[in-house]
Amino acid sequence: MNKSVLYALGAAALFGASTPLAKVLGLNVSPVLLAGLLYLGSGLGLTVTRLIRDRGWQPVGLTLSEWPWLIGAIAFGGVLGPVSLMFGLTLTSATTASLLLNLEAVLTALLAWMVFKENADRRIVAGMIAIVAGGVLLGWPQTSAQIHGWVGPVAVVIACFCWAIDNNLTRKVSASDALFIAGIKGLVAGVVNCAIGIALGMHLPELSLLGPTLLVGFLGYGVSLVLFVLALRGLGTARTGAYFSTAPFLGAAISILLLGEAVTWVFWVAAGLMGVGVWIHLTESHSHEHQHDPQTHDHPHIHDAHHQHEHAFEWDGTEPHSHLHDHAPIKHSHPHFPDIHHRHQH
Template identity: 30%
Template sequence: MSNNLESKHRTYLKQKFTVLSKFRNKTVGAGFIFAIFAAAFSALPNVLPKSILIEHSVDDTIIPNPMMLVFVIYVANSLLFAPFRKSSRKTDKKTGKTTFVLLILLGLAEASGTLSYTVGLEETTATNASILVNSETVFAILLGVMIFREKIGRQEMFPLFLIVIGSILIPVTTDIYNNDWQLSDFMMGDFLIALSGFFYCLDTFIAKKLDDSIKTRHLVHVMSCTGAVMTLGLMLLFQIPFDISLEEFSLMSVVGFLGIGITMVFFVMALRLIGAVRTVLIYSTTTVFSIVYSVLVLSESITILNIVSAGSVMFGLFVLRNRISAD
């Protein structure tokens, strides 16, 4: 009798373990899919705005101002991610105020990064821009050392060095060499792309301070509203005309919705299913997707230096984030 009960208990545990194992495998698989889609959609704003700028330069028509393109992105997102009803959850007034301020700062940092990137994209190639924006990792480490007194181990120096070489030194040096060692509009574009990496880095630090209970939809909505108000203010200040066709408006709305809103939703879902390290490692392939889109959509040529630069960044990110996860 006792042996029979033990046998049944083992069978039950085995069946339970099998079910849990299958469920975990499906969960991990879904997490990887969300992370890959986040990387693929995140690359869209890196490339598609350039197609509008190129099309107008070829047709000799008025080129839409980059601020206008960014304004459309955030207006579309603020409308599409608007919450339909207020949350019934009661929060402490002080906590609620702090959270709201952080959300506004997040929106300002995100909008500044998007604006800086789009303006820089007008002067440089989409391939170059997709590599340079990885300077975000370099800025994140530098801020961590200077502000939060974090230390960089010897084993972390090599991958960091690879990221610096790939994301900054190779692209910038190549541009200077191609322009007879003189500053040019192309170089200014590179500088603005690198600056966008700094703003995206601030974005990440601010996001870490936010409460995990905040819904992703609410976060994207407030961030997008802030971005729309900021760009609108700049357009009024610099008297930039609201000149954009319906086709371009539709394209930029889709780019903003997928490239910023849906990207953030998928990123957060992947984060919850497979953890931070795996998600960030997969999300790093945004550079690869951006280069592929640059070739397919813009017919840009890929040089050996582009491959070396992107490869250096990807390998450096892989080694560095694996090292961080081990610690």
């Protein structure tokens, strides 16, 4: 299995686990403040991790042309998205919101295909439909609760659209340091959501729960987002979004194991649909002759067909290794994903 697929599924598993883990902690705080604390735990944890890894603050390595993409991703994903969702949740039932949140994967894929011209064939579309259908079924209300008004649902849809833009913009910088990208997004989203919660009169949990909550955020939002960025690097936006859409199922599975929740027929049907969708994506094979244009970037790599370059420094032969390197034009044919080296037109 491609390691980028494992990154995407790992991101989904960690994110899906955050909700049942929050239940285990017995947190009695609003969704707004809970989201803020989880994001904040993500940002703080990843920032500390990066400082330890680099033995201090080091330049992030983003080029001048990449900063606008990152700033845009932070604005849409860390500010506008959370604010829209929190506003929508005040006017929408939880079941309706959970159904509408499945639109994030669909909108992400549509933007990737229609605006950013990422490749998609019928297998990928079919797999996406199966996975999203499983998510919709899993979140479908089991009672006759009705939607009250349209403002709340529209706000949730706007939040999904903001995160879809965020996902596609993050793809533009996914070759850069995943710890920095995920960390800065977590810090901004955490500050925004916590500020909203406190402004609305909400109170922080007691100190005995604050630390574990931040830890859950570090794992479920922080490490998850790092894996998501790594998956974007290797799979492209639409495919990563599809795999990540399995998070509700994985969260439900963890709830069954940890909390002993009942297993219903809905769970098994949703599991089947998502399993079919993942299988369709895993068995995809996309190959044709394609042209690589010249480019310069910095990311971990091995000296494969795409990395035949000399070094301006003494190299000990260790792979993978990371440094700024140039890609010469090349034309060849082999199976590939729309990764950081295969963002070509078809």
